[in-house]
Amino acid sequence: MIQYSIIQGGSVFLRTFFSFFLFFSVGFAKTYTVGFAQDTLKNDWRVAQVNELKKAFNPHENINLIVKNADSKVSKQILHIEQFIKDKVDFIITSPIDQHITATVLEKAMQKDIHVILISRRVQGDAFSAFIAPDNKLIAKEAGKFLVYKLDTKGVILMLQGIKKASTTTLRNEGFMEVANKYPKIKVIKRRANFLRNDAIKAMEEVYEQGVHFDAIYSHSDSMLVGARRVMKRLGKPLDIPMVGIDYIQEAREAILQGEQTASFIYQTSAKEGAKAVVDIINGKLPEKEQILDTVMVTKKNAQTLKPIF
């Protein structure tokens, strides 16, 4: 269990002293605790998401942020949320791994008057105060169109999938397949790598071992593509095949600039927006229940100017 506090460093005494100081300076202002049940921290994107959230809460001294890492496990995330409920936090921010079971536990939180802010993923039902995420399905459709165009409507596309059952994975799959299914000569091979670099390496090694041929790669995340490329480089495979990732991370930017990755889609972490929702609620302003965030395709042409999310 990893816990991040907005007050970092210093002795226990100093910390306590500082808390008192804050309390009096704001003048009876209520202190709010925000629990963030993060999916994983092995993933760069997820790390960026946490950092952005911290950054967004930084000016608000009356808000404490607690971050928990579920290591991609549903059970763990649920446990964290239950922990938050038991700790009587004011807000729970999460990016649910399982959209069914998580819904159940979030219902419990709502019943206890805890505001639930979902960022980047949602649950079934409406057990949340606000849902903020880029449109994964749209991104997936765009990625599909781009690859079909690149392959000239025919060829084999290797799809590296994210975590099973995660809404992100589902949507990034659905959107892509909607486009790909329109072209009979486009064949899609799916391999799961759980948004993780290491899993992607394993998956790629398997693919090569099995002698599976493919003409392009569609990865649900840039991180997985980094892993895949590492295997290809090691095996001396040509890196000029079309490769499209999502998230636009620093490594993706460098790869695009060096010509090792064809394109990436910016996938915003929704952290800034999630924090805004929290502040709005504190300030008595009801946030929009569902917010869809924009996306931009990054290629060699614009990579120089666009900053990656992490």
Added chain:
Amino acid sequence: MKIKYKLLALFAIITGFTMTLAGLIYINDLKSLFEKQVKMNLTHDKEKIQEYLKSIKQNTQSLASTITKSEDVLSSLNLISKYEDPKNYSKETFDAEKYGLLLLTKQWLDTHSNLSISLYDNEKNLFLIRRNSPENRIGYLSYTQEGKRQFILQNGTTLKEIPPAKGISSESLETLSTFLLSNSYVFSFTKPVYFEKELLGFVRVCYNFNEKDVEELSRLLIYPKVFETADNKLLFPQNMKRFTQTLMENPDYTTKKNTYEEKNNPLYAISLIDERDLNKSIEQAILKVILIGLGISTVIFIIVYWSINSIILGPIGELRLGIKKIKRGDFTPMTSKKNDEFSKITKEFNALSLQLSKNLSFLENYKYVLDAGNIVSKSDLNGNITYVNDNFCSISGYKREELLGKPHSISRHPSVPKEVFANMWEHLHQKKTWFGTIKNKKKDGGFYWINMLVHPILDDKGNSIEYIAVRHDITELIEQREQLKSIAITDALTGYGNRYKLLKDINESSKEFMGIALLNIDQFTQLNDFYGHQFGDEVLRTFGRTIDEYLKMEDNYSLYHLQGDEFVILGNAKKEHFLQMAQRLSEKLKNDILHVKGEAVTLNFTIALSFESKEALLTTVDMALKIARRNEQDIFVYSKESSLEKEYANNFNWTQKIKDAINEDRILPFFQPISITENKEVVKYECLMRLKEKDGKIITPFFFLDIAKKSRQYLALTTIMLEKSFSYFADKTYGFTLNLTIADILNETIQRRIFSLLKFYKGIGKRITFEIVESESIRDFEHMRQFIHDIKEYECKIAIDDFGTGYSNFSYLIELSVDFIKIDGSLIRNVHDDPNHQAVVETIVMFAKKNSIETIAEFVHSEDVYEKVKSLGIDYIQGYYIGAPEVSINESPHSSAG
């Protein structure tokens, strides 16, 4: 057995005992050492096993703890317990979760581990197992789409049956419990999992203790072990099989049972202890002990053998040689070079040998003296002769070879009564010395008299071992005595028995009928006066012969001549026969005319008879004679009626007279001088008792002594005599003699009086001579000797009175250490003209001189007698010739005649 062998045997026993003891101790030590080792080993094993079990338990517990601390496990349990719905089971979520958990548990258990993990939800339902043994069971609980339970193994196989599992009871929580499962012993630890006080489920970790552990342990343990549970169920029978086989095949193994895990399921470990080394060690130890024992024994044997020889046997041998030398009579002292106990013994031995040689030579001298002066023989306890000296041989006429081994009765004279020897044997059997005078028979049939002392020789325990007899020949003495006796009892004039013979015969007679006749010649004095004494004597001789001739016709009568004209006939016949005989005799004599020296003499005589008792015979016959004379009867027979009254009056009269005399101090000592024969010098006086009658008349004891004795006044008389005599002579220089009867001496009162007087008049003893009157035989010799010994302490002297008559016995003289013999007056009175009396006196004097006894003659009444006595060599004289008894003595001793 020889000392050497005894000592060696002793040494062998001690060595054997010591070595055995040492061996036993050694073996015992070995055993205890081994037992200690076994104990240490068992402790070591026990500790190892405990460590092992402890580590198992710790591992089990710590794993349970680790698992419960795992967030993954916590979150999975949370999910499964709270969010799982069998009816609407999401395989994707839950199977994935469980599968993930299954993979997670792999990090804790490798495939060979004996540990197993089971996970239970909060309703105690098992949903996940990872167990390698006893059977490989790794899988989780799942549900079909219809909501049915199924079990999915790791390899994907689906089982419809859920594997059986021990339920969770609240007791077993958080405690380490044990249970049995097929061939294994299972440690189980169940820990509940909480999330913020909310029960999420249970984690159970088990450890399956099995053969693998036993193998693992056997590398750590010293003794092989088998494990057993409470019901004696062996955990791993195949191990046990090996185990029991070893036990059966080899007796050198034993087992030991230890307990572990006692709580609810005891676990025992049985150790197989190899005792081969111990038994081998014991065997070797025994061998060693025996070898060392033999070695030590040999060395000690040599040392002891040498020591015994040089320290003990050498000196003992020398001592033995010394003893042998002594046996040979060589008393040269032995030398001892060493300075040890033996040298001390040798010194003592030398001293002893010196003493022995002295004693031996002393004894030799004694023996020589004894043999030279006596007839000595020894006999065994049966009386068989074992030794005789030369004197014995020469006197008996036997050669020594003829005597040795023969009974002493060989020399027994048939005349000696059996009772004498019976008495002797009785003394000897009582270990007393026996004295006696007996007659012995010679080889040639002759005899000899001996005075014999027989003494039992006792051993150190006081038992008789032999008898020694010392005798001296008194034949001569006896013969002389016999001669004396015969002289004494024979009337010198007539040759018939005298008064003494008569008294003796009366005394010694045991005849039923006894009577006495006293014949008295009437007016015999006139005959004497008329014809002279010689004629008178001839008449008496003829008269005696006449009676004797007559008595020869009758039996059982003997004739005695008492004195002057008195003859006595003692007869053993009935009164009427005696009386008839006396009457016939009276008739005959009356008519008989005696022819003496050509003269015809007719004698008248009176015969008095008495048939009273022995004691009264003489007095009564005297009385009868007096009565006959008074009555002028020729024959008178005494009867009690005739004299009893008078007799009594007489006796009573005297009793009263004595009593009065004592009371009125009229008993006086008279003193008759005794002189040295040679020069008639008076040296001492005999104190004689006199009774002074009221009218001043002096009475001699002749008249009252018998009565005094009968009326028990004699004691008082003696006492008065003693006191007055002592007192009288106390301030004088003369010696004096006192008469004592044997009864006096034996009387304690008198004895006491004598000694108190002797003590009172200090120094008077050397002037006193006690004259012992031989009126009776000495019965209590011991007492007599003691008395004589005691008075001799006061330098008193002893004389035998009236020697030569009565009971005098030569042997008494020696026995009683007599200083003087007073020869009886009857022998002295007419010694000058009676050759028989002269011979007797000569014999007495000779005997006395031989035995350094001085002699005194009494009744010296004339110059003739004095001259004769002097010529016979008698030392002292007493009698009217020197002086009559007087009431006082003449103080100027040398003024007497002579």
